[in-house]
Amino acid sequence: MSKEKKPGWVTAVAIIAIVLSGFGAMGGLQEAMSPLMFEQQKEQYEEMMNEFDTMIEQASQNDDPTSQKFIEYMTLFMDVFKKIINMPDWYKTWMVISGLLQVAINGFYLFAAIWLLQMKPQAIGYLYIALPLSITLGITRVYFAHAAFDTIGLWVMTGSIIAIIIEVILLLVLIKADKSPFRQFEA
Numbered sequence: 001m002s003k004e005k006k007p008g009w010v011t012a013v014a015i016i017a018i019v020l021s022g023f024g025a026m027g028g029l030q031e032a033m034s035p036l037m038f039e040q041q042k043e044q045y046e047e048m049m050n051e052f053d054t055m056i057e058q059a060s061q062n063d064d065p066t067s068q069k070f071i072e073y074m075t076l077f078m079d080v081f082k083k084i085i086n087m088p089d090w091y092k093t094w095m096v097i098s099g100l101l102q103v104a105i106n107g108f109y110l111f112a113a114i115w116l117l118q119m120k121p122q123a124i125g126y127l128y129i130a131l132p133l134s135i136t137l138g139i140t141r142v143y144f145a146h147a148a149f150d151t152i153g154l155w156v157m158t159g160s161i162i163a164i165i166i167e168v169i170l171l172l173v174l175i176k177a178d179k180s181p182f183r184q185f186e187a
Contacts (some may be wrong), residue, residue, distance in 0.1 A: 009177045010116060013170050017113035020163055024106035024134065032099025035092035038085065045085050052078055080152055091148040098141055105133045121182045124174065131171040138164040
């Protein structure tokens with residue numbers, strides 16, 4: 001098919017989907033490896049926490065209002081950091097499972113998005129499968145992060161929440177768009 005006949009929505013949806021699925025696959029690999037990385041770096045994190053404690057202790061010797069604000073921020077940061085470092089064991093297992101699912105789903109999603117850009121008729125059906133799978137996994141990941149870390153989990157998953165919103169929009173565009181250019185290739 002010539003470029004003149006390719007609808008604009010196809011290019012827009014395909015490129016956005018390629019970017020999201022590419023980042024999703026890379027993020028899945030990172031997430032699957034995170035428990036192992038946290039374990040290997042736990043000693044370094046504990047050293048950092050000791051240094052932060054020393055900084056807070058030194059700042060508490062000042063009655064300066066700036067020092068008090070610093071202590072408040074550092075205490076808040078350390079609480080968040082401790083919560084993430086001491087994540088529940090079930091969440092470590094979930095991260096591996098979730099990461100591997102992300103790689104598989106986003107790999108398929110990437111494949112479907114590339115086919116959409118190439119105007120292959122099967123691409124529409126593949127995206128009808130890939131987008132809901134990706135959205136569902138994203139919502140599940142946000143839910144479990146919230147269950148493990150409370151509000152902190154929502155902040156950590158901000159990128160995933162934005163991706164979910166964009167993917168819902170892509171799915172709606174895909175549902176509503178004129179797909180007649182794809183039908184001419186069907187036998």
